[in-house]
Amino acid sequence: MSSSKSNKIVKLESSDNKTFEVEEAVAVQSETLKNMVDDGCANDTIPLPNVNGKILEMVLGWCKKHVDETVTGDELNKYEADFLDLDQADLYGLLMAANFLNVKGLLDRVLQRVADMIKGKKPEEIRRIFNIKNDFTPEEEEEIRLENAWAFD
């Protein structure tokens, strides 16, 4: 446990070599970074090879907003709603980053957003949206339909 928390700066480097400096309080919103800080590995710049600069900036913005005590609950909700208004490519990048950095609130929100994309769609539509290949044979598909058919009146 570091004794002087208040002014410690954590340096992060994204995959495209952009560096970001944030206060420790902001950085520890990410469980991954928190573990690094607690283990004392955060003295040099922390490289984050699987997060690019744009996404890292977004994630840090989120963390900053949540640490900021002057932000009201409503403002925060609005911020979160606007935050997730992204196109698919950015959404995936954000998802991977939130998963890797383990920022709980952000991860839940993004996963919920992805779940909303799946809700109410048929399997073929889901495959089209996420570009997933259908690796079922027709017999296997039929088998699964039958297995789950007990629930449908």
Place this chain on the structure above:
Amino acid sequence: MEMGFPGSSGLGKRTGTRFVREFMVKIGSGKLKEMEDRCRALKVWQTSPLIVGYIWSQSKLINQSSKNSRRERERESAVEMEVKIEKQEEENARKWRRKKESLTSASLCPINNLDDGCLMHIFSFLSPIPDRYNTALVCHRWCYLACHPRLWLRVDRSVKDLSEPAVFPNIETAVTAARPGDTILIAAGGIHHASNIQIKKPLCLIGGGELPDETTLICSRGSDSALEFLSTCKLANLTVKAELGCCLLHRKGRLTIDGCILQCESNPLDYLSCPIVSTATGSQQFPSSLKGHSDGVFVSQTRIEGGAKAVSTSGDLELQRVRVIYARTSLLFWFDVEHQ
């Protein structure tokens, strides 16, 4: 007849190809070899032997006197086939290119780069019917994750508080919290008290032990039944015991009981209790063609003991297709209770 003609085993079954077989016999094996080679060169085996035979019959091999005209005709039909084959090959190449693209660049399917935990977290936000069910049909990995026991609700009597999201101390709370289509896993060991638990949404209750004996639900003396079903449900691998009254009360929907044990305690008022009581009536609004949608109770591999009789129906459903196996220590039943 040994012809060496690929696909000839299927020819006999198809009446339309009798002429193909007959003229092949007339040709003799020498010509047949030539035919096969020619077909292979045209890659005609991708279509059916019937088409091959048809083409060659069109080319009038047998009745041709002049070789030239025969060759011309062959060439004509061969050209037709070639055009068709070319188109097919283009289509195949296109499909293969698409396949290669999706295999080589993972960025085209980024969602599958997520780890299992993440995907299961996403699925936990979806309600089982119809969304999670639809995700199970997307691909093998999603099917495995969507039906994973980690997404089931659990009933564990030893849990003290409600802090863990999907673990409940008793069956009533689990049933209340469940969404339609959820599966509830009831922990093995000990006794779960179940009195008049009404289930109004499609649920699946599964016993957590290896054998049905390990998970027991007991309905005490004061209640009518352990479980009352007003919706399509499934029970598996459970033991339900009733001291007085019935084990399972079926009001409507399709109840599937698979690999369970239903026991009524033997006591002097035995004649009042029955393991399964069904008050459902056959659904009048569905025509008989929609057999799969009528109310009923479907029992398989279930031990039934005690009680005046196994099933008591006060509606107009009837016992059908009864099978019994006399195992060493018990009787195993299979039967359906449904509208005639």
